[in-house]
Amino acid sequence: MPSSLRFAPKLSLIALIALTGTGSLAENPDYSMLDDIHLNVVPRTEAEAERIAAVVAPTTDFTEAESFxxxxxxxxTVRARTNADAFSQSSGNMPFDRELDFKVGNGLFRKIWVSAPSSTLASDGLGPLYNARGCQNCHFKDGRGHTPNGPDDNAVSMFLRISIPGDVNDAIAEIEDYIQxxxxxxxxxxxxxxxVAGQPAEYQLQIEYEEIEVELAGGETVSLRSPTYTAADLGYGPLxxxxxxxPRIAPQMIGLGLVEAIPAQDILANADEDDADGDGISGRPNIVWSSEFERPMLGRFGLKAGSPTIRQQSADAFAGDIGISNPLHDGGYGECTERQIACRELIDGGDEDRDGLEIDAEGLDLVTFYSRNLAVPARRDVSDTQVLRGKELFYSAGCTSCHIPKFVTNRLEDQPEQSFQLVWPYSDFLLHDMGEGLADHRPEARATGTEWRTAPLWGLGMTERVSGHTFFLHDGRARNVLEAILWHGGEAQAARDTVVEMPKEDREALLAYLDSL
Structure with missing residues (x-):
């Protein structure tokens, strides 16, 4: 992969195709060049495809829960625990002989890294610049991170991504939707x-909130927090x-392997870039560069779907968040720039026994396996009368246009936990324009400054149990699920307005349904 793309938002689909010679979008309007190269797939038979189409079709019966x-x-799926370990269980169908890999991966995920040189050779190499000393420091109990002004100001796991507009390369200047x-x-x-000791941190995050009142039908009023972010105490000169x-807050970790196992073509089948059906929803796939496979792939992970696989997402986080070199980012200096000379010259924790890296391929694969197999807890109260009424309202309000309930994963040769499962993530994993209120005005590959990937909703009702708070959206500005809904705009404006106009008892039923997920 070109070094300039190492930590960069990746190129658009058309740009990538032009640069890699894998065809053109005009020749592949259905994105048929995007396959599941990261998986060992057993192709579906025609009979299986027909069965799957029937199973994932949206329900019209809200009198009882659906099968499974x-x-x-x-x-x-695993039993829903009543404590903070609810998101930290292994896949319920994991073979016994794979449990050890999960536990070792968990150990690496929880490891606290230290700066080099250190007597703890297997754990040194932190930084020199970093946002956290370990994966679990951001993904507390494998759930959502904490924001400033949250329940624990000493456990904040939020940071700012940064970029500047780029110069379009002459070779791709005419390529549509390329965002450099x-x-x-x-x-x-x-x-x-x-x-690390002796080096200045890059900044301190400051947030100011403005309260915005929203009136709901029936006289109820809700206050929303509109944040302004400032990078203060800059350590290396001006921006x-x-x-x-x-802004970014760490998302929950459950169900990632199942998302990775959904056939790319099943996700792409829901794309409607030009809103051809006229429903106001125009989901677009984010197509990103895979540094593992050196080719364009469907983006699935991250708030703007900027990463194609769990392994790449893990490698990027090791390098960018903790400053740990790995097979996909072999620089021991983490994200120190060329202007941060002293930062780049510090001793790193690379070890000959780990191929000169701070975490080698074996370690990265174990963390990937752990992340892939963090289990989704079982639903609660699926047959409750109020929950079923809320489900009907969720469908009738148009929420399922983006939060698609069901998929069936690929049949896989070597991943029994993810193979051929009916899953209910409540996401289409596509990009949608969410309006000016949620805009960050920072593009990422094909994603514009107003677009975000539809967030999966499974586990939503257990957020407080695991993370100790109910702060949602990409930056935790929403203090509960209702506030998150009220921030929806753009393509989701009509659904949001429907919720605003609901009688109070209907809104309560809708929230009860979401709490059951």
Missing amino acids: EENPAGAA VDPDPNYGFQLQDFA HPDAMLS
Whole structure:
């Protein structure tokens, strides 16, 4: 992969095709060039395809729960625990002989890294710049991170991504929807708020909130927090005058392997870039560069679907968030820029026994396996009368246009946990324009500054149990599910307005349904 793309938002589909010679969008209007190269797939038979189409068709009967609805991860579903470990269980159908890999991966995910040189050779290499000392420091209990002004100001897991508008290469100047961005010269593509001893941190995050009142039908009033973000106490000079900042809070980790196992063509079948059906919803796939496979792939992970696989997402986080070199990012200096000379010259934790890296391929694969197999808890109260009424309202309000309930995963040769499962993630994994209110004005590959990937909803009702809060959306501005709904705009404006106009008892039923997920 070109070094300039190492931490960059990746190129658009058309640009990637032009640069890699894998065809053209005009020749492949159905994205048929995008396959599941990351998986060992057993092709579906025609009979299976017909059965699947019938199973995933949206229901019209809201008098009772659907078959298997209480098991959102299929056979991989686990019993819903009543404590904070609810998101930390292994896939319910994991063979016994694979449990050890899950536990070792968990150990690496929870590891606290230290700066080099250190006597703990297997754990040194932190930074030099970093946002956290370990994966679990951001993904607390494998759930959502914490924001400033949240329940624990000493456990914040939020940072700012940064980029500046880029110069379009002459070779691709005429390519449609190509969004070129470059790193900030001083700070790269991510601002780190911690540094090893002797080095200044890049910044401190400051947030100011303005309260906005929203009136609901029936006289109810809800207050929304509108945030303004500031990168204060800059340690390496000013930001570029055209710097674009985008806040990020760590998302929950459950169900990732099942998302990765959904056939790309099943996700792409829901894309409607030009809103050909006229329903106001025009989901678009984000197509990104795979540094594993050196080709364009469907983006599935991240708030703007900027990563194609769990392994790449993990490798990017090791390098950008913790400063740990790995097979996909072999620089021991993490994200230190060329202008951060002293930062780049520090001793790193690379070890000959780990191929000169701070975490080698075996370690990265174990963390990937762990992340792939964090289980989705079973639904609660699926047959409750109020929950069923809320489900009907969820469908009738148009929420399922983006939050698609069901998929069936690929049949896989070597991943029994994810193979051929009926799953209920409540997402289409596509990009949607969510309006100016949620815009970060920072593009990422094909995603514009107003587009976000539809967030999966499974596990939604257990957020407080696991994370100790109910702060939602990409930056945690919504303090509960209703606030998150009221921030929806753009393509989701009509659904949002429907919720505003609902009688109070209907809104309560809708929220009860969402709490059951």
